[in-house]
Amino acid sequence: MQGRLDTYIETVQSANSLDELQGRIKDLRNVFDVEHVVYHSINSLGQQYASHTYTPEWETYYFAENFERIDPVVQGCLRRFHPVDWRRLDWSGKAARDFLGEAVDAGVGHQGFSVPIRGPSGQFALFTISDRRSDAVWEKYTEAHVRDVILAAHFINQKALEIERGSDEADVAKLSPREVDALTMLAMGYNRAQASESLSISEHTLRVYIESARSKLGAANTTHAIAKALTLGLVIV
Template identity: 50%
Template sequence: MVTDPQLEEILAGLERADGRGALQSAILALRKHFAIDHMVYHWVDSGGLQQGCGSYPRAWVSRYQERGYLRVDPVVRGCFQRFQPVDWKRLDWSCRAARAFRAEALRHGLGNQGFTVPVRGPNGQFALFTSNHSCDDESWARFAAKHRRELILIAHDFNQKALEFAPVCQHAPDKALSPRERDAMSLLAVGCSRAQVAARLSISEHTLRAYIESARFKLGALNTTHAVARALSHGLIMV
């Protein structure tokens, strides 16, 4: 329950929002209320289409889409495997692509700290609600501890309102997944490694690879992460 009068007023405005422009106004008001550099709502659909609103610089948003950074963004990849909010320091930034991505984001004006709430809606809908700021680790830890509960509630409220303006869902692929393919995709969706999935299904990793590749082909996906996203969005698997 929100008890801050100013925040209550902003959320009341969010409830009255009648279009995406109103969502943008609401998220900018939230950013100002929490006194941080950026706040962003990011929706990714099964086909890779990205929508959202927030305060990231337009140059960075355009660069992100042009370069296809959805495929390497540790925040998207990490939160897709989680159901709980995550501090960016807990994500894997060790590979060269992730480090280069982070360096470019900082050059475009993003902060070095982040707290992201993953949100899942009906039919596998997946979105992220992110708070981003430039400060030291101790200051950010205090901010996250103080506002964690509020940010989680706001993320789900924001997503619920955004669903009202969502485009019509795409039709599911013509080729249905087999029971084994659904099992494999479901376990990958909840964050199991390939070795764990193979052990759970009592099959070899070689056989598992065949199931994954078959599912990926049926779903028209570019890679395994994309295949899981498409399966969730089309309601072919449940997590």
Template identity: 35%
Template sequence: MEHREDICRALDELCARYEMAHMTFLVVSAGAASNTYPYFCTTYPDAWTAEYLERGYFGSDPVIDVMRWGLLPVDWSALDWRSKPARRLFKEALLYGVGSQGLTIPIRGANGERSLFSATSSLPRREWTRLRDSSVHEMQILSHYLHETVLDGLGFRKAERIRKLSGRESQCLQLLARGRISKQIAADLGISESAVKLYLRSGRLKLGALTSHHAVALASFLELVKL
């Protein structure tokens, strides 16, 4: 998926799969000089995207601010919408059907790259919470996969030699991708939980990943495991 249109089509498919209203992927920093910014792919209406860019909402959007302090997925209800520019942005977004609920996942690459992945919904709060909680694990992996795919397509990925994963490392990452936690993986493989954590850590180091979700996405991107 080297072209923006391909990424946008993939986001459309993911929206349908996860029953989300919209999804957006934004490259905040590629860790190198680039003249392609702002680079983003979104399912938002073209009219809203044009309005957002024309009004320069990048500077007042609390969602973008997640990149400065967030490390984990952030529900939009936890963001600070109290400022006048933020309230105006949210009100206009609702008029364009962006959705009243949202989840943003910050992605930090090993070489200084920064990206944001957001998914939105118009569901009532209780239903949204159930949808968010049931899909957040897979979305964390997908967000990292998109990060790797987009930066590779833009030519920002350096050719690096990846050390081959051991059988146990691959198994642990494969089971993690399926939503299993360390204790469950240990039971599945008949090994100790400390051994599972060791295999996941060594897998992350070999792949140059910062987190286990990042490692799963990288392993999938490099076709070392299957999601």
């Protein structure tokens, strides 16, 4: 997987337009050996860019029925910063269950793993892989490849932003190794006590690193700092 992903990232870097990037995104289906891959981005002006391997018929039907209003993947990821397995989302409502049935019938697959991404100026993007593996096989697969999926998601999003603004020379905040470590621990779900213990530092020192990183990133709070660090690829979890 790692060798294929490294080669793939090199080909993505050569994309100079969103049309070219669309073809590169579809290539990820073979890289990850899954049935479907989706990247969907909405910028602060409401402009959308999407690339996926679903059928055109499902895409047309999905938007015609306004399924984004009830889709637990979309609604769940709008409230999350961390990647999520579809099985952890709320499918208990009748509308959600009916929607899932139609999605499966359309070939989407009942298993999925989605990475929510928040970019500059209110941009929101969602990167998803989906398949029809069994629960046990899917759980083993995602545990083995979660880091690769997150890496690909944020790399594609960063490339899309570069193409959209016409430059890849945007300044990126530089965090110290300890600042990266501190945000990584929190991004992985550790509380401050657990993070400071894992890093063998005091909670006070941890707080200093977090506040320093927050200031460098221009974030409003710690959660915002984690989201920005993930979006910029400064933190990978």
